[in-house]
Amino acid sequence: MNPKENIHPIEAPAGLRERKKRLAQAAIEEAALRLFQQKGYEQTSIQDVADAVTMSSRTFFRYYASKEEVLSGPIRSTQLDGIRYLQEAAPPASPHAALKSVFGYLAGQYQKQRPGLVLRYRIAGQTPSIASLFLYTLMETEPALCDALWSKFEIGVDRDEVRFLVAVYMAALRVSIEEWLELGEDTDLVDVLHRHMDRLSSMPPR
Amino acid sequence: MNPKENIHPIEAPAGLRERKKRLAQAAIEEAALRLFQQKGYEQTSIQDVADAVTMSSRTFFRYYASKEEVLSGPIRSTQLDGIRYLQEAAPPASPHAALKSVFGYLAGQYQKQRPGLVLRYRIAGQTPSIASLFLYTLMETEPALCDALWSKFEIGVDRDEVRFLVAVYMAALRVSIEEWLELGEDTDLVDVLHRHMDRLSSMPPR
DNA sequence: TTGACTTTTGTCACTCAGTGACATTATATT
């Protein structure tokens, strides 16, 4: 574990207000995921979720900007962690080295979230708008990763090449996650990812 | 131009009904794109579009399943063309050769749609849900491409490897389109794509 | 503890996407 170990240091419980907010947020997520699983995502209305935690539906939207955000939230914040990881990483030997490191880190983070991800991707499999959102949530971090990577080298690398590189590694991560979720609980996402990343070495059979 | 040149043979004008439907569809698309450009996508309601072509908003939804579909439609059908192209392609020398061929074909098809794509991607740039949809529209064809490719070889290739390969080429296409749209009108998408695909040969610097 | 201040919540009214049902109109067929 190279750079910053604690990207999310555990904050002091702070005031009662803060604690209540966290509680409410957690309650919403729990209830929402449970209902999505039981009745299906589209068959679950915000009203259903709000009822389950006895709050008004208006309040739901003060915690989550949309119904979809309940599902994409953790993925999004993991991706943001990845950006920070790369920004704070020690000067890497090469772009490939840097990318292997970040994406390895990301795989490790996703690894920890398996149960939640299984659930989320099961819903994505049945709900195109959610599959669509997950793709976007992954790929929207590409520009920031490009910038971070670019700033490590400045010269000697082509900007468009960096963009492509990042996109390729992102494809590796995406495919790895899909595969890993289809396989049993005891498969290692980091391994799957490395298998794919290594393929890049022997890419074109010429 | 290898396999089937006419994937969309021009049908006879058929009856009046058919002609009217085509007219209506075209009128909707024209009006919608114009309004999206003028007022912005989110600021344009279906009612606005329907009014512009003097039809009820209910009828709009008989032509397009959603507001978004007006934008993703052509991309989707281009992707479907790609699938057919690969299915009907002559037995390729290698997976890479097959993929270079399909994605080259796709680039050629997109090349022809430049004006429309400029507009569509401009909207996507301002509307996350549309960017999200475009990503999905590209990537949702991956499984079918994998199947088609797989059926050309059957043995000697790993299914997961095929999946990764297709994803990598899709990343190349995606990045190429983005770059190509940012550059001037006279740049060649097929060239941009080939530049990226060639990079795969010298991928990992070891 | 009270009282003033700030944040959170609920209520209400609203816009807009999308859908099902049914009547109406236009095209197709013989």
Added chain:
DNA sequence: AATATAATGTCACTGAGTGACAAAAGTCAA
């Protein structure tokens, strides 16, 4: 022209999401 069939309009409805404002709860100082 008469009849069958397909397209359109109308209406009523669900559900996501938002702005405005009032009520309730948490915070902090005296």
